[in-house]
Amino acid sequence: MLRENPDGAPVRIYGTNVDPSAPALAAxxxxxxxxxxxxxxxxxxxxxxFCRRHGVDVLIPPRRLDALAGRAEAFAALGTRLMCSSPGAIGALTSKGRTYEAARAIGVPVPEWRVVSDADGLRAAVEDLSRAGETVCIKPAGEYSAFGFRILDDSPLSMRDLLQPARPLVSVNAVADALKRAADGQEKVPQFIVMPYLDDPEVSVDCLSAPGGRLLAAIPRAKEGRYRLLLDNPAYAEIAERLVGHFRLAYLSNVQLRHRHGRPVLLEANPRPSAGIFQTAFSGVNLPWAAVRLLLAGDPGPLTGLRLGGRVAVTETVTEVTPGAFADAA
Structure with a gap:
């Protein structure tokens, strides 16, 4: 989307990853x-x-924002513009507990949740939240993407379970034991969120906003098997607009929602572009390039003609990687 930008501007892409074999580096x-x-x-x-050595004009960090958000002036001194929200917004949204507290205060629907970091807290949270027959899940409260997510289920496996696609299930006892072993071994234990397992569909809203939090474009999308639906539902965009404005998010961000009793509730808000932002390519607005224009010139370009209500397919492709392409980096 950056290379095939509507302005026809030449773009050279620099990327880094902790894994030298990461397929993204091949792009x-x-x-x-x-x-x-x-x-x-x-x-x-x-x-x-890295930016100094390569003369990078724009840095779009997808992670470690807490390390970079306060360094905008240092990057600017090198000639690099940092696409990032304020350190305050990054700090608030890195904690899912603080995110839910702030969202609830501004009227955004949130699920019930408990923050735990030990075995006793976990058992109490599960007992409390499962009283109404809820299925309960757990995930790290910090910036871990989908890593660490588990559905808590103590029921015995059936043959039907064994013949269906695997789900991220784990027993409460197994998680409690892991927390206790970590504490006994003096390991660092992060905080976890315990909450009801929310209903489908999961909706991801890709947002473009001006510095200060004014929403310029929002594209809600949901999964339907191999397809992605570009949803024409103002309720999703309204929730995203409220959150983006409250946290004063800038440039690219993402709001994830699921449903409870038929109404959308907040799952999480991320002050960074989503990994699935490429799925918006057929919406009529090139969000990544609009964000680059906004950062460099203060003007995102035309944002009219947004096409929602359609369906796109996510397909796989094979790309040849030149042997030794990253030998110097390794």
Whole structure:
């Protein structure tokens, strides 16, 4: 979408990943391995050095935003514009508990939730939330994407379960035991969110907004097997607009919703572009390029003619990777 931008501007893509074999690097003109499991200062120094060495004009970070958000002036001194919201917004949205508290305060529907970090807290949260016959799930409360998500289920497996596609199920006892072993071993235990398992469809709203949080475009999409639906439902965009405005999000962000008793509720809000933003390519608006224009020139370009209500297919393709393409980076 960046290369095939509506302005016909030449674009050169630089990418980094902790895994030298990451397929995403094959799509870049220049790929490099980034440091893994390092502190914010080390990561920020790496990013600054990378942009300096390669003369990067625009940096669009999909992760480690907490390491970079406060360094906009340092990047600007190198000639690099950082596409990122404020450190305050990043800090609030990195914690799902704080996100839910803020969302509830501004009238955005949120599920019930409990924040836990030990075995006793987990058992109490599950007992509390499952009283009404709810299916309960758990996930890390920080920035872990979908990693760590589990549905808590103590019921015995049936033959039907064994013959169906696998689901991310785990027993309450297994999770409680893992938390206790970690605490006994003095491991660092992050906070977890325990909450009801919400209903489909899951809706992801890709947002473009001006600095300060004014929403310029919102594209809701949902999964339907191999297809993605570009939804024409103002209710989803209204929730996204309220959150983007409250947190004063800038440029690209993403709001994820699921449903409870037929109404949309907040799942999470991310101050970064979603991994699935490419699925909006047929909406009539090139969100990534509009964000680049907005960052560099203060003008996103035309945002009219948004096409919603359609369905697109997500297909696989095979790309040849030149042997040794990232030998220098490794």
């Amino acid at each position: 870049c003109d220049v790929g490099e391995v980034e440091p893994h499991r390092v502190g914010n200062d080390v990561y920020a120094d790496f990013a600054l050095d």
